[in-house]
Every structure is written in C-alpha cells, then in structure tokens.
Amino acid sequence: xxxxxAEVVTIGDEILYGQITDTNSKWISEELDKVGIKTxxxxxxxxxxxxxxxxxxxxxxxxxxxxxxxGLGPTKDDITKKTLAEYFNDELVINPHAEEFVRGFFEKRGxxxxxxxxxxxxxxxxxxxxxxxxxxxxxMWFDHHGKVIVSMPGVPLEMKYLMSNEVIPRLKAKFELPExxxxxxxxxxxxxxxxxxxxxxxxxxxxxxxxxxxxxxFGEVKLRLTGIGENRTKVExxxxxxxxxxxxxxxxxxxSFENDEIEKSIGKILNETASTLGxxxxxxxxxxxxxxxxxxxxxxxxxxxxxxxxxxAKMDVLKVKQExxxxxxxxxxxxxxxxxEGVRKVMKTTFGIATSGVAGPDGGTEExxxxxxxxxxxxxxxxLTKKLSLGKIRIVNIExxxxxxxxxxxxxxxxx
Amino acid sequence: xxxxxAEVVTIGDEILYGQITDTNSKWISEELDKVGIKTxxxxxxxxxxxxxxxxxxxxxxxxxxxxxxxGLGPTKDDITKKTLAEYFNDELVINPHAEEFVRGFFEKRGxxxxxxxxxxxxxxxxxxxxxxxxxxxxxMWFDHHGKVIVSMPGVPLEMKYLMSNEVIPRLKAKFELPExxxxxxxxxxxxxxxxxxxxxxxxxxxxxxxxxxxxxxFGEVKLRLTGIGENRTKVExxxxxxxxxxxxxxxxxxxSFENDEIEKSIGKILNETASTLGxxxxxxxxxxxxxxxxxxxxxxxxxxxxxxxxxxAKMDVLKVKQExxxxxxxxxxxxxxxxxEGVRKVMKTTFGIATSGVAGPDGGTEExxxxxxxxxxxxxxxxLTKKLSLGKIRIVNIExxxxxxxxxxxxxxxxx
Numbered sequence: 022x023x024x025x026x027a028e029v030v031t032i033g034d035e036i037l038y039g040q041i042t043d044t045n046s047k048w049i050s051e052e053l054d055k056v057g058i059k060t061x062x063x064x065x066x067x068x069x070x071x072x073x074x075x076x077x078x079x080x081x082x083x084x085x086x087x088x089x090x091x092g093l094g095p096t097k098d099d100i101t102k103k104t105l106a107e108y109f110n111d112e113l114v115i116n117p118h119a120e121e122f123v124r125g126f127f128e129k130r131g132x133x134x135x136x137x138x139x140x141x142x143x144x145x146x147x148x149x150x151x152x153x154x155x156x157x158x159x160x161m162w163f164d165h166h167g168k169v170i171v172s173m174p175g176v177p178l179e180m181k182y183l184m185s186n187e188v189i190p191r192l193k194a195k196f197e198l199p200e201x202x203x204x205x206x207x208x209x210x211x212x213x214x215x216x217x218x219x220x221x222x223x224x225x226x227x228x229x230x231x232x233x234x235x236x237x238x239f240g241e242v243k244l245r246l247t248g249i250g251e252n253r254t255k256v257e258x259x260x261x262x263x264x265x266x267x268x269x270x271x272x273x274x275x276x277s278f279e280n281d282e283i284e285k286s287i288g289k290i291l292n293e294t295a296s297t298l299g300x301x302x303x304x305x306x307x308x309x310x311x312x313x314x315x316x317x318x319x320x321x322x323x324x325x326x327x328x329x330x331x332x333x334a335k336m337d338v339l340k341v342k343q344e345x346x347x348x349x350x351x352x353x354x355x356x357x358x359x360x361x362e363g364v365r366k367v368m369k370t371t372f373g374i375a376t377s378g379v380a381g382p383d384g385g386t387e388e389x390x391x392x393x394x395x396x397x398x399x400x401x402x403x404x405l406t407k408k409l410s411l412g413k414i415r416i417v418n419i420e421x422x423x424x425x426x427x428x429x430x431x432x433x434x435x436x437x
Numbered sequence: 438x439x440x441x442x443a444e445v446v447t448i449g450d451e452i453l454y455g456q457i458t459d460t461n462s463k464w465i466s467e468e469l470d471k472v473g474i475k476t477x478x479x480x481x482x483x484x485x486x487x488x489x490x491x492x493x494x495x496x497x498x499x500x501x502x503x504x505x506x507x508g509l510g511p512t513k514d515d516i517t518k519k520t521l522a523e524y525f526n527d528e529l530v531i532n533p534h535a536e537e538f539v540r541g542f543f544e545k546r547g548x549x550x551x552x553x554x555x556x557x558x559x560x561x562x563x564x565x566x567x568x569x570x571x572x573x574x575x576x577m578w579f580d581h582h583g584k585v586i587v588s589m590p591g592v593p594l595e596m597k598y599l600m601s602n603e604v605i606p607r608l609k610a611k612f613e614l615p616e617x618x619x620x621x622x623x624x625x626x627x628x629x630x631x632x633x634x635x636x637x638x639x640x641x642x643x644x645x646x647x648x649x650x651x652x653x654x655f656g657e658v659k660l661r662l663t664g665i666g667e668n669r670t671k672v673e674x675x676x677x678x679x680x681x682x683x684x685x686x687x688x689x690x691x692x693s694f695e696n697d698e699i700e701k702s703i704g705k706i707l708n709e710t711a712s713t714l715g716x717x718x719x720x721x722x723x724x725x726x727x728x729x730x731x732x733x734x735x736x737x738x739x740x741x742x743x744x745x746x747x748x749x750a751k752m753d754v755l756k757v758k759q760e761x762x763x764x765x766x767x768x769x770x771x772x773x774x775x776x777x778e779g780v781r782k783v784m785k786t787t788f789g790i791a792t793s794g795v796a797g798p799d800g801g802t803e804e805x806x807x808x809x810x811x812x813x814x815x816x817x818x819x820x821l822t823k824k825l826s827l828g829k830i831r832i833v834n835i836e837x838x839x840x841x842x843x844x845x846x847x848x849x850x851x852x853x
Contacts, residue, residue, distance in 0.1 A: 034650055035650060035652055035661070036463075036466075036479070037466055037475075037476045037477065037478075037479065038466060038467070038470050038476070038619070038663075039462075039463045039464065039465070039466035039467025039468070039469075039470055039476070040467070040619075040652070040661070041463070041652070042458065042460055042463040043459070043462075043463070043479075044458055046455075046459075046481075047452075047455045047457070047458040047459070048455065049455070050453055050454060050455035051454070051455025051456070052455070053455075054454050054455055059453075060453045060454070060455070061453065061482075061483065061488070062453070062480060062481065062482055062488070062492075063452070063453065063459075063480065063481040064478060064479065064480050064481075065462075065478065065479040065480075066477075066478055067477065068650075072477070072478070076478075079495075094629055094651065094653065095629055095630040095633065129808075129826060129828075130826050130827070131826060132628070132631070135630060135631075135634060137630045137633065137634060138630050141630075154829075155828070155830060155833075176653075176654075178830070178832075178833065234456055236456065300744075302723075302726075306726055306727055306729070306730025306731070306735075307718075307723035307724065307725070307726025307727040307729075307730060307742055307744070308723065308727040308730075309723070310718075310722055310723025310726070310744040311722055311723040311724040311726075311727045311835075313722070313723075314722025314723060314724075314744070314746065314796075314835075315722070315831070315832060315835070317797070317798055317799065317831055318799070319722075319746075320746050320747070320800075323746055324746055324747040324749065324750060325743070325744050325745050325746045325747055325750035325754070326723055326742075326743070326744035326746075327741070327742070327743055327744070327754070328716075328723070328726040328730070328741050328742035328743070328744070329741050330730065330735075330736050330739055330740055330741045330742075331736070331740040331741055331784070333740065333741075333784075333785060334740060334741035334783075334784055337783065337785075338741070338743070338754060338783060367750075367753065367754060368747070368749075368750055369749060369753075380730075381733070382733055383733065383734070415731070415733055416731060419727075419730075419731070
C-alpha cells in the first residue's frame with residue numbers, strides 16, 4: 022500500500038520573528054498521523070508572495086498533500102489567498118455561500134458588513150469552498166494533478182474546525198489510507214519515567230505492528246497505542262487485548278479510556294451519581310472552576326465556586342475561622358479543610374473541593390516554599406487532604422494543582 | 438547595509454509526528470530578531486540522513502546562517518552529527534576538551550563513562566567546538582564559504598545555553614548587523630477589519646522601512662510596527678512619531694504600549710490607584726478570575742471572586758434578589774448589576790465586575806440566543822452595563838467575555 026506524504030506550511034511574519042509559537046503544525050501533523058498520512062516536512066515562511074510561491078512548489082514536489090495555515094484575515098498583510106490565486110493562474114471571485122455566511126456573521130453581531138469584510142468571501146474560482154463555521158475566513162481546497170493543497174486560517178480554533186469537519190474527511194475519501202487504530206488511555210498522578218518502569222515488560226512484549234507513545238502534560242500522561250493494518254476490526258481487537266493486560270499494572274492512575282479530560286470524566290461521574298460540586302480556590306485562582314465550566318452542560322452538577330484570594334473572603338464567604346488562619350496560616354491543611362467544608366455548605370452541594378498554596382514566583386517561606394499546595398475534598402462525611410510540593414513556575418503550579426484536585430475528587434468518589 | 442538572513446532547522450521524528458511542539462525555533466528566531474538577523478524560513482525534518490542533507494543544502498542557498506537543533510543525543514536515531522560530517526566531507530574525531538568535560542559530567546554523577554558516552558565527544562574535525570556546560574552534547578560551528586552552520590542539541594535548556602553563550606556573541610562578531618526595532622500597540626474591542634479601515638490612511642503613509650502587522654486574538658488585535666535601520670535611536674524615534682499619529686485614531690481601544698495583556702494592564706491600573714477588585718462570574722465560570730490571578734502579585738488588588746453558576750448561589754452569596762431572577766432571568770441587565778454590586782460588597786472591594794450569559798452550545802432561547810452575554814462594572818457610585826451578542830462556541834464566548842469585561846473595567850477607570 023502506497024504511503025501518502027504530507028507537508029505542513031505555516032505562514033506569518035509573527036512566526037518568523039518568534040513572536041508566537043506555531044502550535045498549528047503540531048496539531049495538524051498529529052491529526053494526519055491518526056489517519057495514516059505521513060508528515061515529511063514542516064515549514065514556516067513569512068507574509069511575502071515570493072516566499073509563499075517558493076514553498077508551495079517545493080512542497081508539491083515532495084508531498085501528495087500540502088496543508089497551509091495563516092494569512093487569510095481581512096487585512097493587508099494577509100496575502101496567502103491572492104498568492105494561491107496567482108499560483109494556480111486563477112482569479113478571486115466572491116463565493117455566494119461564503120458571502121451569505123460572512124454577512125450573517127456580522128449582522129448577527131450588529132456590526133456593519135463592509136466591503137473589506139465582503140472580500141473575506143472572495144476565493145479562487147477553481148478551488149473548493151470549505152465552510153468555516155467559526156470565523157469569516159473560509160478554507161480552500163485545491164485539486165492539482167492528483168495532489169491536494171488546502172489553505173486554512175491561522176487562528177487555531179478555526180483551523181481545527183476546518184481540519185476536523187472538512188479536510189480530514191475529504192482526505193480519507195480521496196486517498197487510499199492504511200487502517201490506523203489509536204487507543205488513548207489517560208493516566209494521572211504518576212510521572213512519565215515511573216509509569217514507564219511499571220509497564221516496561223508489557224511494553225517490550227507489544228506486537229511489532231502496535232506502537233506505544235507517551236504523551237505527557239501537566240501531571241498527566243496519555244498512553245497512546247497505535248496499531249496499523251489492513252483490517253480495522255482485527256487491529257482494534259488486538260489493541261483491546263493489550264489494554265486488558267495493561268490495566269491491572271496502573272489501574273489506580275487511569276481516569277479515562279475515552280480520551281476525556283479529567284474535568285469531563287468528573288462531570289460524567291457527577292452526572293451518573295446525580296451529585297453536585299462546589300469549589301473553593303485560593304492558589305488556583307478560578308482555574309479549577311474554569312476547567313469544570315469549560316464542559317458544556319456542567320451547570321447540571323457544578324453549582325458554584327468561591328475564589329477566596331484574601332483571608333477576609335475565606336472568613337466572610339467560606340466561614341474559615343480567624344483562629345485557624347492565625348494559628349496555621351492560609352496555606353495549611355486545617356484551612357483547606359475548612360474551605361472545602363465551607364464551600365460545600367455555601368453552595369449546598371454533595372462535594373466540596375478546596376485548594377490553597379503558594380503559586381509563586383514570590384511569596385515563599387522557609388517553611389512553606391513556592392510550590393507548596395494543600396488540597397482537600399469532602400462529601401460531608403469523609404474529608405481527604407493532600408500536600409503537593411511543586412516547582413517555581415506560577416502557571417504550571419496553578420494548572421497542575423487544579424488537575425490534581427479533580428483527580429483527588431475522582432479518588433474520593435471511586436475509593437481508589 | 439546588507440540584511441543577514443537566517444534559517445532555523447529542527448530535526449526529530451517526534452516533531453513531524455506531532456508528539457511534541459517545537460518551541461526551540463520560536464525562541465531562536467526571537468533571539469536572532471533582537472540582534473537584527475532576519476529569519477526567512479523555519480523547517481522541521483525527520484531523523485533521516487537524506488532529509489537532513491536536503492534541508493542543509495536548500496537552506497544554505499537562501500540564508501547566510503543556518504541554525505540546527507536536535508539529533509545530537511547518544512541514541513541511534515540521532516544522526517545529525519554523522520550527516521554533518523558527511524556533508525562537509527569530514528570525519529568525526531574525539532575532541533579532547535569535549536571528552537574531558539563529558540567524562541567529568543558522568544563521574545560527577547557517579548555514572549559509568551561508557552564508549553557510547555565517549556562518542557558524545559566526537560565532532561567533525563573541521564568544525565569549531567562550542568562548549569555546552571548544561572549537557573553532554575557539544576555545539577558545532579561550521580564556517581562555509583562566508584556562511585555559518587551551527588548544530589545544537591534539541592533539549593531547550595542546552596540549546597538556550599549555547600545560543601546565549603556561544604552562538605549569538607560569535608554571530609555579532611562575524612556579521613555587520615542592522616538595528617531592528619519592534620513596537621507593539623495592544624488594542625481591544627474593535628475587530629481587525631474595522632481597525633484596519635480606521636487606520637488605513639495612516640498605514641498607507643508609513644515610511645518604506647516601517648512595516649505594520651495585525652496580530653489578532655479573541656477580542657483583541659495587536660498592532661506591531663517593525664522598523665529597520667542603521668541607527669537604533671533614529672528608528673525608535675521614527676516609530677514613536679508614527680505611534681503619535683496613530684493614537685488619536687483609535688485611542689479608546691488602546692490598552693497597552695508595553696505589550697501587556699489586558700489582565701496585566703488592569704493590574705497596573707489597580708496598583709497605581711491602590712484600588713481592589715472582586716468578580717462575580719456566571720457564564721465566564723472562573724476564567725475571569727483565572728486571568729487576573731495568572732499575574733504574579735495579583736493578590737495585592739484582586740481580593741476574590743464568586744462563580745455563581747446556580748441561581749441559588751447568586752441569591753445566597755451575591756444577594757441577587759429572587760424577584761429579579763424570576764422577573765428578568767439570570768441572563769439580564771438587572772441580574773448582572775446586582776451581581777456586580779453584590780460581589781463588591783461581599784469582597785469589600787473598590788470595583789466589582791459581573792458576567793452572565795448563555796455560553797452555549799445549548800441553552801439558548803428565541804429571546805436570549807447562545808452568545809448573549811451581559812457585563813456590568815461598578816465602583817459603588819457608577820455602574821456600567823453592556824450586552825454582547827457572540828457566536829455559538831462555548832470556549833470563545835467564555836474567553837471573549839472575560840477579556841471584554843476587563844476592558845469594560847478599564848473604560849470605567851479611564852472614563853474612555
């Protein structure tokens with residue numbers, strides 16, 4: 022079976038000047054990998070016609086598929102569209118579907134539909150219009166001597182929408198791709214190297230055509246099993262067999278087989294048990310509530326949170342005792358227990374979670390250095406507490422603590 | 438003055454498969470930009486000899502400088518070093534300085550100095566050895582027909598050490614470099630296309646050597662002016678002159694000349710005026726508090742927040758009247774006013790911000806469709822409200838609303 026090769030091209034001076042990190046090409050090549058398309062090169066070029074024309078012809082010599090992001094906004098420095106039209110000896114014409122959508126986009130927001138906005142609906146006449154429900158710049162699909170060139174906006178959200186809803190399905194339809202089956206097991210609370218040691222023997226005994234990848238992020242490690250073959254069902258069964266061998270080795274750290282984020286897994290648990298949750302946050306500063314409320318429908322189980330950044334707020338809203346704060350300090354087991362019990366009462370919920378710590382970079386002491394974080398979870402009968410000793414980077418401490426707190430609630434509900 | 442061009446090449450299958458995000462090339466090009474070297478292309482290729490040889494010769498045709506990271510570790514898939522030796526018709530020889538350092542590196546850690554480790558000290562005989570104090574893989578500098586090729590390890594810490602201590606100083610010594618000046622003006626509350634129309638004449642009259650770029654993100658647009666010349670002070674003055682012409686055109690939308698995020702600008706305003714802030718969040722679900730508390734030192738002015746996701750919480754914690762919720766609903770001007778005033782009292786702060794809306798994707802009605810968001814800001818005397826009509830994507834509505842709310846507070850404090 023012929024391997025299909027792809028190249029990813031990201032366009033934008035802001036990438037070349039190092040003012041933004043290109044995360045699009047990582048995401049795109051990961052998606053291509055999932056459907057059995059091999060990325061052989063990634064390139065970033067500036068907003069100059071010459072550069073774009075060069076990279077286009079070079080990439081097309083090497084690859085079957087060229088996916089481009091960036092340079093599709095309404096302003097002058099966005100020239101990808103014009104350059105593509107020139108490359109294919111084509112002209113820009115207003116696409117009626119695009120125009121209708123863009124017009125509605127602005128009308129809905131009560132903003133004037135200017136000529137500059139209307140031009141967002143202009144695309145090369147030879148390309149296939151790819152509908153972008155998330156913004157005003159459409160995607161463009163070009164068939165060219167059996168090869169494919171696709172242009173997408175650089176805004177990650179819009180690129181992802183187009184990739185998932187338009188590009189990947191069309192690529193699967195156009196090219197004969199091998200069956201690639203991915204299975205992701207999400208784990209939390211065990212570092213990559215410790216995880217690797219635990220499952221070493223299992224990993225060494227995986228069949229040739231099933232590969233394992235460790236995808237670590239704050240406090241979590243995703244284990245991705247990738248099987249390749251001609252018969253999808255067969256590969257899926259083979260992977261299931263391996264998963265069944267893996268589970269007993271790390272069961273207490275696995276929180277999802279459906280590639281759900283921990284906040285989504287928690288949501289499912291709370292829904293299934295018709296339970297509700299309230300959170301009291303000090304060091305996580307609202308991030309924990311944000312994770313929970315980023316899930317659609319979370320209002321069914323998440324009733325509210327208190328970001329008690331000051332001691333006054335801890336006392337007034339969460340009813341933490343003054344003497345507790347005086348005697349043990351805001352960052353202490355005693356305080357975080359009272360916060361968790363307090364928010365559970367205030368929000369009238371089944372469960373309460375609380376976080377308090379020194380997020381940093383400053384504010385640490387000998388006794389409580391930066392990275393010291395206390396967590397508490399309670400159901401009114403049982404209250405669990407845990408102390409984390411993290412690093413010095415504020416945002417890492419915030420995100421890690423929030424995820425750890427959610428996993429801590431999972432442990433309370435599951436009893437493991 | 439001749440512009441010096443650079444290309445950045447990152448090597449590694451894990452980049453092409455989308456298993457890691459390449460952050461090296463962003464950092465490298467940012468450092469090059471600071472010293473007036475223009476990055477014209479970035480490329481990522483896999484750990485294959487053919488790919489590396491190709492990208493090397495291609496890059497050298499376009500650029501004066503080629504900076505390579507990755508593929509220098511001890512494992513077999515790291516072949517950059519051998520490939521470079523082949524490219525320059527050279528052979529690998531043990532460098533005594535490198536060997537001494539690597540030996541010490543392992544001895545210090547009480548680890549055996551194996552032959553595999555010793556080979557880390559082998560570099561092409563023609564290259565200049567660049568000392569890497571942070572790891573066992575040295576950097577390599579090749580002078581080649583007036584051009585420069587540098588190879589560095591892919592580990593960010595090691596690459597950064599070599600760039601800062603060896604590569605940048607040597608590049609400044611070798612090449613005559615121009616001065617490049619960037620000035621970023623952050624704007625909010627005006628879409629890219631509307632902004633472009635407002636400043637079109639100004640933009641068209643910019644001098645040849647000063648370029649404008651639009652860098653949009655949720656609800657914000659960064660305007661970046663880039664000037665190039667021989668005399669830094671002169672270029673800075675020329676850019677200042679242009680900025681002074683720009684400001685009156687969009688003054689009410691500018692929130693930072695220091696490239697601060699809106700949450701950081703707000704923090705500065707609150708610090709300068711010794712004011713404090715509390716936030717009441719419904720649809721933003723804690724994201725607003727998260728933005729504020731992501732800034733180190735924010736506890737000086739941010740006293741706390743309430744994520745009142747349920748009506749009960751709105752009444753119990755924020756003292757929103759039951760009749761207000763019954764008569765006008767949770768997503769209404771009246772409710773959001775009571776929330777803002779409520780949180781200001783509860784948290785005992787100078788200012789209160791409130792958000793309430795339908796974040797989506799579900800939960801919309803004829804009268805209040807998904808994307809309907811009410812904002813309120815108050816200082817106890819004056820209360821401003823605003824209605825947003827956004828789209829259907831939950832995370833966008835959350836992030837946009839939070840940023841808009843912070844800007845709304847800025848407007849209240851500035852009176853514009």
